[in-house]
Amino acid sequence: MLRASLINIQLLAALIAVGYLVGTLVALLQVYGGRVLKAIANLYEWIFRSIPALVLLFLFYYGPPRFGLDISAFLAATLALGFRSSAYQSQIFRGAIECIPSGQMLAARSMGMSRLRAIFTVILPQAFRLSIPGWTNEFSSVIKDTTLAYAVGFNEIMRYARVIQDSRYELAMLAFIAVALVFLLLTGAGNALMGGVERRFRIPGLQMPGSGSGDHCR
Amino acid sequence: MDRLLRVEDIHKRYGKEEVLKGVTFEMLKGETKVVIGPSGTGKSTLLRCINRLTPADQGRVWLEDEEITHTRTNINKIRAQIGFVFQSFNLFSHLPALGNVRIAPMKVKGMKREEATRLAMEELGRVGLGDKADAYPAELSGGQQQRVSIARALAMSPKLILFDEPTSALDPELIGEVLEVMVNLAKEGMTMLVVTHEMGFARAVADEIIFMEHGVIVEHGSPSDMFARPKHARTGEFLNKISELYGETD
Numbered sequence A: 001m002l003r004a005s006l007i008n009i010q011l012l013a014a015l016i017a018v019g020y021l022v023g024t025l026v027a028l029l030q031v032y033g034g035r036v037l038k039a040i041a042n043l044y045e046w047i048f049r050s051i052p053a054l055v056l057l058f059l060f061y062y063g064p065p066r067f068g069l070d071i072s073a074f075l076a077a078t079l080a081l082g083f084r085s086s087a088y089q090s091q092i093f094r095g096a097i098e099c100i101p102s103g104q105m106l107a108a109r110s111m112g113m114s115r116l117r118a119i120f121t122v123i124l125p126q127a128f129r130l131s132i133p134g135w136t137n138e139f140s141s142v143i144k145d146t147t148l149a150y151a152v153g154f155n156e157i158m159r160y161a162r163v164i165q166d167s168r169y170e171l172a173m174l175a176f177i178a179v180a181l182v183f184l185l186l187t188g189a190g191n192a193l194m195g196g197v198e199r200r201f202r203i204p205g206l207q208m209p210g211s212g213s214g215d216h217c218r
Numbered sequence B: 001m002d003r004l005l006r007v008e009d010i011h012k013r014y015g016k017e018e019v020l021k022g023v024t025f026e027m028l029k030g031e032t033k034v035v036i037g038p039s040g041t042g043k044s045t046l047l048r049c050i051n052r053l054t055p056a057d058q059g060r061v062w063l064e065d066e067e068i069t070h071t072r073t074n075i076n077k078i079r080a081q082i083g084f085v086f087q088s089f090n091l092f093s094h095l096p097a098l099g100n101v102r103i104a105p106m107k108v109k110g111m112k113r114e115e116a117t118r119l120a121m122e123e124l125g126r127v128g129l130g131d132k133a134d135a136y137p138a139e140l141s142g143g144q145q146q147r148v149s150i151a152r153a154l155a156m157s158p159k160l161i162l163f164d165e166p167t168s169a170l171d172p173e174l175i176g177e178v179l180e181v182m183v184n185l186a187k188e189g190m191t192m193l194v195v196t197h198e199m200g201f202a203r204a205v206a207d208e209i210i211f212m213e214h215g216v217i218v219e220h221g222s223p224s225d226m227f228a229r230p231k232h233a234r235t236g237e238f239l240n241k242i243s244e245l246y247g248e249t250d
Helices: A002-032 A035-050 A053-066 A073-099 A102-110 A115-130 A132-152 A157-167 A169-200 B043-050 B075-079 B097-107 B113-126 B142-154 B172-187 B199-205 B223-228 B233-245
Strands: B003-014 B017-028 B032-036 B058-063 B082-085 B160-164 B192-195 B208-213 B216-221
Touching: A002 A035, A002 A073, A002 A115, A002 A132, A002 A157, A002 A169, A035 A073, A053 A073, A053 A132, A073 A115, A073 A132, A102 A115, A102 B082, A115 A132, A115 B097, A132 A157, A132 A169, A157 A169, B003 B043, B017 B043, B017 B058, B017 B216, B032 B043, B032 B199, B032 B233, B043 B058, B043 B160, B043 B192, B075 B082, B082 B142, B097 B113, B097 B142, B113 B142, B142 B160, B142 B172, B172 B192, B172 B199, B199 B223, B199 B233, B208 B223, B208 B233, B216 B223, B216 B233, B223 B233
Parallel strands: B032 B192, B032 B208, B082 B160, B160 B192
Antiparallel strands: B003 B017, B003 B058, B208 B216
């Protein structure tokens, strides 16, 4: 069962990575994109925040074969949950980007940086730090979503528990309690890790409002 | 001396209000000019129109022979040659003083990290902050932050530095250290265009004072002429009031 939980961690890592990259892109388009790009990003965010995770999973797993595309349960789960997470992560990043005082961009531009270079050298490094607390929250939310992947036949921990339930009914409760314990541990460890990351990257004076003396989001 | 900057008939309108109504002046290499005037007369807008942080509606600006306002001019190349010091410093909050000073030479000029670091340490020393290289902006006083931002501008070896009320956001006891740095720069021959209310600074180093009101230049001249015999009653009035307010003595 513990080995099965490793599969959940793999899925988590993959979907967070997808969500992180796509989420950053969506956030950038929402803040800096032109009208069309902004509309596309907003549409994307709306779609993936509205559809239940389970429905997305089914769409991604059973959809592609209809067009002759073979998709593994892992890939389907990674994409479905990853895109979903990217929609949430984009809002974390967008909030962080919008919290950065406009003077930062102005100063970067005044020294001859292009808009794109200013975004990458000045805005994003600050936005990433500001979004760590929100990201911790998102992490502890998606780690639990990984159990949904059992519904598309993915051999993760919840599926393992269901197999026990089917074969030895008297052990079912025990199995579910074990799953619960595994997630208590995983989430606890993850939060501790993220807390460490937050401290590691802490910079004096660079915080979200309400978490100290930062004067952002005026 | 060579002409460095020419500003010609700059107009800028925000909605209904025209904040700049045709401003024209020139700067020679090594000159320090101080722009004064009541708030809301377009002084800061004028500075921003020069490096196109704010696009002018009408009029032209040249840096030496290159027309800044021309649509085909690579504005990033121009801005790399014009330092800008903000009232609110705008140091990059995620970088320590050293990082703030070396980032533009590295990212804009493509200077190597070691070289940029050496240069940045030199510039920080020049503004008296060699020992604060590792401090983040939030760990520095306002005066120190503004000096770092001057070092940041200097690191690009600019042909001209624009100062937008560099001491207006500072506690009174911190103004002196920033002005001292600016006075030294002026004496070293840096070309500076300074919007400020610091008459002591204007008297000490300005080659010319430009008095602006309601979007136009009312009068300009040497500090001694402007203070002793202003041509317009309004200029004298303003100078008296501002000297009183800012306790001008030098």
